[in-house]
Amino acid sequence: MTEELKKGLEGVLVAESALSFIDGDEGELIYRGYSIDDLAREASYEETVYLLWHGHLPDEAELAEYTDAMVAERELADGVHETVTRLAEADEEPMAALRTIVSTLSAYDPDADADPTDEAANLRKARRLTAKIPTALAAFARQREGDDPVAPREDLSHAANFLYMLNGEEPDDVLAETFDMALVLHADHGLNASTFSAMVTCSTLADLHSGVTSAVGTLSGSLHGGANQDVMEMLKEVDDSGKDPLDWVVDALDRGRRVPGFGHRVYNVKDPRARILSEKSKALGEAGEMKWYEMSRTIEEYLGEQKGLAPNVDFYSASTYYQMGIPIDIYTPIFAMSRVGGWIAHVIEMFEDNRLIRPRARYVGPKDEEFVPVDER
Numbered sequence: 149m150t151e152e153l154k155k156g157l158e159g160v161l162v163a164e165s166a167l168s169f170i171d172g173d174e175g176e177l178i179y180r181g182y183s184i185d186d187l188a189r190e191a192s193y194e195e196t197v198y199l200l201w202h203g204h205l206p207d208e209a210e211l212a213e214y215t216d217a218m219v220a221e222r223e224l225a226d227g228v229h230e231t232v233t234r235l236a237e238a239d240e241e242p243m244a245a246l247r248t249i250v251s252t253l254s255a256y257d258p259d260a261d262a263d264p265t266d267e268a269a270n271l272r273k274a275r276r277l278t279a280k281i282p283t284a285l286a287a288f289a290r291q292r293e294g295d296d297p298v299a300p301r302e303d304l305s306h307a308a309n310f311l312y313m314l315n316g317e318e319p320d321d322v323l324a325e326t327f328d329m330a331l332v333l334h335a336d337h338g339l340n341a342s343t344f345s346a347m348v349t350c351s352t353l354a355d356l357h358s359g360v361t362s363a364v365g366t367l368s369g370s371l372h373g374g375a376n377q378d379v380m381e382m383l384k385e386v387d388d389s390g391k392d393p394l395d396w397v398v399d400a401l402d403r404g405r406r407v408p409g410f411g412h413r414v415y416n417v418k419d420p421r422a423r424i425l426s427e428k429s430k431a432l433g434e435a436g437e438m439k440w441y442e443m444s445r446t447i448e449e450y451l452g453e454q455k456g457l458a459p460n461v462d463f464y465s466a467s468t469y470y471q472m473g474i475p476i477d478i479y480t481p482i483f484a485m486s487r488v489g490g491w492i493a494h495v496i497e498m499f500e501d502n503r504l505i506r507p508r509a510r511y512v513g514p515k516d517e518e519f520v521p522v523d524e525r
């Protein structure tokens with residue numbers, strides 16, 4: 149038994165996976181052999197999730213069949229709608245609402261009683277979760293503003309349908325394509341904390357909904373998916389301060405502040421997803437207002453030159469979503485809406501050869517305390 153302590157499990161190898169490959173020095177990301185640049189440019193979210201779940205890109209017939217099956221799962225049961233309404237009325241924090249929604253979905257899943265490792269049942273649950281999360285999230289976002297939910301449409305893609313349900317109007321091609329690309333970029337990323345959390349939960353033979361519920365909770369933190377919301381709040385803070393962004397960031401670092409959207413456990417260079425999203429943020433700026441992109445670039449250049457820190461996926465997704473008019477506090481739930489594909493792919497892969505995940509801690513407490521009864525302490 150090794151006694152070497154790896155704080156934060158850094159670099160610890162715990163599984164074999166054929167899902168995503170990351171080269172942190174070259175800034176390379178691959179899903180099942182395909183470069184993220186090609187997938188972002190060419191593949192839809194539906195194709196990407198099919199690739200992750202089934203191991204190959206679908207042909208036209210496979211894609212049509214699978215897309216129809218997903219579309220058929222977009223509607224929510226009345227009981228789920230009621231939960232969404234209650235959460236919106238309570239003005240619940242969006243990631244907490246999503247965590248509760250995922251848990252509620254299990255009560256209405258026809259395969260809820262299946263063996264947790266049954267792959268066919270898990271793929272059906274996977275389709276339902278992936279199809280229903282956007283409907284519930286859009287309904288939640290509207291209802292908390294006092295608007296009625298918008299029913300899903302069968303003729304729109306996963307990405308376009310979400311924007312339609314969120315805004316009550318069909319997105320134009322630029323918005324739909326940008327959002328679809330963002331979903332592709334967020335779909336998987338090795339054993340990131342939320343994926344690992346889903347794996348830990350399911351390694352006990354807990355069901356898939358439990359794993360996804362754990363993962364939503366894990367993604368919400370500011371060191372992980374929660375950073376995309378923090379980035380936009382920071383950019384707005386810089387803007388509101390009236391300061392030069394460079395002065396603002398120098399000052400923030402002097403005060404020991406961590407800059408959200410920078411640094412990564414695996415990448416030592418710019419995250420390839422940030423590279424692609426920065427182009428999108430710039431393109432949206434050129435069609436509207438350049439300040440969010442320009443401010444982001446200034447911060448990126450300073451942190452790169454002075455601190456050797458590069459942007460991660462959360463940095464440019466923030467200004468991209470902002471320019472698309474998406475409410476800031478649903479950026480992280482949108483991340484979850486995409487990453488659910490990766491979480492489930494890893495759980496299904498793990499079940500091919502499951503073993504309970506259970507590391508250990510080095511005990512550093514006392515061993516020979518003398519017990520004193522409570523009335524004598």
Ligand SMILES: CC(=O)SCCNC(=O)CCNC(=O)[C@H](O)C(C)(C)COP(=O)(O)OP(=O)(O)OC[C@H]1O[C@@H](n2cnc3c(N)ncnc32)[C@H](O)[C@@H]1OP(=O)(O)O
Binds near residue numbers: 407457461
């Ligand atoms: C989708 C995702 O989850 S991507 C990550 C999203 N999270 C963020 O953007 C939050 C900001 N970033 C961070 O906090 C970190 O970079 C993490 C959590 C992503 C990675 O953490 P770790 O691998 O544990 O790196 P760690 O926290 O040890 O940082 C290493 C050094 O870089 C510094 N550093 C890392 N990130 C940042 C940052 N964003 N701002 C300022 N300094 C930073 C740390 O202060 C530390 O310096 P030190 O050694 O002098 O103390």
Ligand SMILES: O=C([O-])CC(=O)C(=O)O
Binds near residue numbers: 460
């Ligand atoms: O891999 C990580 O640690 C975090 C990350 O970028 C992701 O989950 O996409």
